Amino acid sequence: MKKLVASILSLAVVAGLGTAALAEEAAKPAEHHEAATPHYPLKEPKEVDWSFAGPFGTYDKAQLQRGLKVYTEVCAACHSMKLVPFRMLGDLGYSDAQVKAFAANYEVQDGPNASGDMYTRKAVPSDYFPSPFANAEAAAASNNGAAPPDFSLIAKAREVERGFPRFVFDIFTQYQEGGPDYIYSLLTGYEEPPAGFQVPQGAHYNPYFHAAAVFAMPKPLSDGQVTYDDGSPATVDQYAKDVSSFLMWAAEPHLVERxxxxxxxxxxxxxxxxxxxxxxxxxxxxxxx
Ligand code: HEC
Structure with a gap:
């Protein structure tokens, strides 16, 4: 019995030492890191009350339609959605004829034809939202060296770490809105840089950007820019909510079924x-x- 107690005690001591050493190890680079570079994003994403949050959440189709409008009239000038076919817009409540007419506004490359040449034609519902640029290099060249990322999965690809203990609670509250919260915060988060902060040429200060204090996208939205026909407010805040919901739907159209x-x-x-x-x-x- 004595032996057993002794071995349990010694095991506990070894384990304790081990954890202490590990904690020290973990603390060291963090201290060093913080002294050298600040932690990005500078500000945590704002939490929005999304209709699709929680176990019984659903998409609000009117909101998705508005988000599509913001995307097509503003963001599509720079961002493609190469994995999203036009026919998927049927889910938002549009008829086949409406989807067809919508697709026809876009030109896509097709081919080669019988003589071996590529050609452009009007898009049909089975085509995907094309890129406004010929290739990634052209996209980067017209945007200060940073190519605008494709939007197909952006709402699932960006999520700011929430840290302990929040990520534990998130399991129970089913928090899965990190992507749209991030996009909304980014779109509404442009502000004046603090005094003494040098913003490089062609960059824009935004404390919500996940990788730095500045990034290459100029503030894309301003009040009154997109006209809504359902009476929703024509404000940056509303546009940002609508387009973020739309991007969540584009990345995860079967969220409600799941x-x-x-x-x-x-x-x-x-x-x-x-x-x-x-x-x-x-x-x-x-x-x-
Ligand atoms: C004038 C071109 C342009 C327009 C218009 C534009 N963007 Fe961007 N966007 C960019 C560029 C360039 C980047 C890459 C920035 C970088 O990595 O520094 C970017 C990056 C992004 C990112 C990714 C940020 C990250 O974390 O990497 C999101 C999200 C985004 N844009 C959302 C939008 C939305 C939503 C709209 C429409 C309301 C929009 N953008 C309109 C040029 C544009």
């Missing part, structure tokens, strides 16, 4: 556990221990 399936699976597992427990009780009811 949440629904997840919920049904939880209900099933609950019923299944109860059944297993009752079975166990009835099987072992008359057994001696």
């Amino acid at each position: 949440k629904h399936t997840g919920f049904m699976v939880m209900v099933f597992l609950l019923i299944f556990s109860v059944l297993i427990y009752l079975t166990k009780r009835s099987v072992y009811a008359n057994k001696e221990h």
Whole structure:
């Protein structure tokens, strides 16, 4: 018995030392890091109350339609959505004829034709939102050296780390809106740089950008820029919310179905556990221990 207690104690001491050493190790580079460069983003993303949040969240189709309008009239001048076909717009409540007419506003490259040449033609619903630039180099060249990223998955590709203990709570609140929160914050977050801060030529100060204090995208939205026909406010705040929701839908069009399936699976597992427990009780009811 004494031996057992002794070995447990010594194990605990070793483990304790190990953790202390690890913690020290972890603390060292962090201190060094903070002294050298600030932590980006400078400001944490704002949390928006999205209609699609939580286990029963759904997309608001009117909002997605407005977001599409903001995307087409503003963002599409620089950002493509190469994995999103026009036919998907049917999900937003548009008829086949409307989708066809919408696609026809775009030109896409096709070919080669019988004589081996590439040619451009009007887009059809099975085509994808094309890039406004011929290639990545052309895109970078017209944007101060930084190519505007494709939008197909941007809402799932950007998420600022939330750290402990928030990421634990996030599991229970089902927080999955880091992407749209980030995009919304970025679009509404342009501000004057602090005194003494030198903004490089062609860059723009934005404390919400995840990789630095400045980045290459000029402030894309201003009040009154896009006309809404459903009476929603024509403000930067509303535009930013609508286009961020739209980008979430583009990246995850089946979010609502996924949440629904997840919920049904939880209900099933609950019923299944109860059944297993009752079975166990009835099987072992008359057994001696
Ligand atoms: C004039 C061209 C232009 C327009 C218009 C534009 N962007 Fe951008 N955007 C850029 C460029 C360039 C970058 C890359 C910036 C960088 O990496 O420094 C970028 C990057 C981004 C990013 C990624 C930021 C990151 O974390 O890497 C998001 C999100 C974004 N834009 C959203 C939008 C939205 C939404 C709109 C429409 C409301 C829009 N942009 C309109 C040029 C544009």
